[in-house]
Amino acid sequence: MHAMKQQTAQVRWEQRLQTPLLSLSLVFAVAYAVQIVTPGAPDWVHKTCQVAEWVVWGAFAVDYVVRLALAPGKWLFVRSHPLDLVAVLLPLVQPLRLLRLVSTLLLVGRRARMAPQITLTTYVGGAVVGLMMFGSLAVLQVERDAPGGNIKTLGDAVWWSFTTMTTVGYGDLSPTTGLGRVLAVGLMISGIALLGVVTANIAAWFISRFERDDAAERRQTALLEALTAEVRELRAEVARLSDTQGTAAVPEAPAPRV
Known part of the structure; x- marks a missing residue:
């Protein structure tokens, strides 16, 4: 029961942080792009972008620590989220800054499994x-x-x-x-x-659509076969009733005189 409560708390935390982390990933994206696309921008622009990157990294680090604390199995959580750990531990390596954005995409992608x-x-x-x-x-x-x-x-x-x-x-x-x-x-x-x-x-x-179409076609075929069988039975019943009524309507022939 205690583990179930911890798991529920972890899921609630991840669901609650999904939209904020996605918004922060967009902030990181803009800050990262501005520094590369505009290398000749004023120093304050680059410093602002760097501060924004550190703030986003801090948010990812806090999120990782909280999820680790809420996880029932700490070592299992670390093994199942290696990219998140790398993104938190290597914030100073320039190319690996992208892992922070990728980790957010993976966080959102886990909700869509x-x-x-x-x-x-x-x-x-x-x-x-x-x-x-x-x-x-x-x-x-x-x-x-x-x-x-x-x-x-x-x-x-x-x-x-x-x-x-x-x-x-x-x-x-x-x-x-x-x-x-x-x-x-x-x-x-x-x-x-x-x-x-x-x-x-x-x-x-496409396969699921084809399967649904095939199932609908099979249902229609079965319905048509059932209707055909019912019509045949009705025709047989009508024919039987017609024969019975025809026989009853024919008068008996009078007996011959001697």
Whole structure:
């Protein structure tokens, strides 16, 4: 009973924090993007963005600690939420700041595991778009000032991110630094996984529709067969009654005289 109360408290906390954490993830997204897209902005803009990132990180850290405290099995919670732990423990590593945003997407995605296919596909589609945009920002930050780098603008980064996530790989743009290549590997793996989830859920939706159509068709066929059998029985009954009435209506022939 005590474990059930703890589990209920943990679920209530996660449900209550879903919308605020999503809003904070948007704040983090804007703060992260502004620093990369506008490198020549005034210092106060960059400092404000950095403060916003730290505030968001603090909110994620508090959320993780509270969920860990409410979890019935502490070690099981740590093992089942590795990305959340990494996002909290590595706030100073620039590329891994994106894990804080990804952890929020995963937090929202956990709420959608039991949702219908359309709802889940919407969540995953949003994760694909978010991952592509922030992968673009991360590789632009790493490659823009690299010697011999060819990803210099946001447009180049978005194009490279799109071709990388879809594993097309035209080769016209590619990272030249080690960190950029690590980002590319992560983007390829994540893109394949997320797009695979979208494809699987769309296929599952079509299959469920076909199954419902087949079930409706089978019900209609059974109904028609039952109606046909009933009509046959009625026809047989009508024919029987007609024969009976016809026989009763025929008068008996008079006996012959001797």
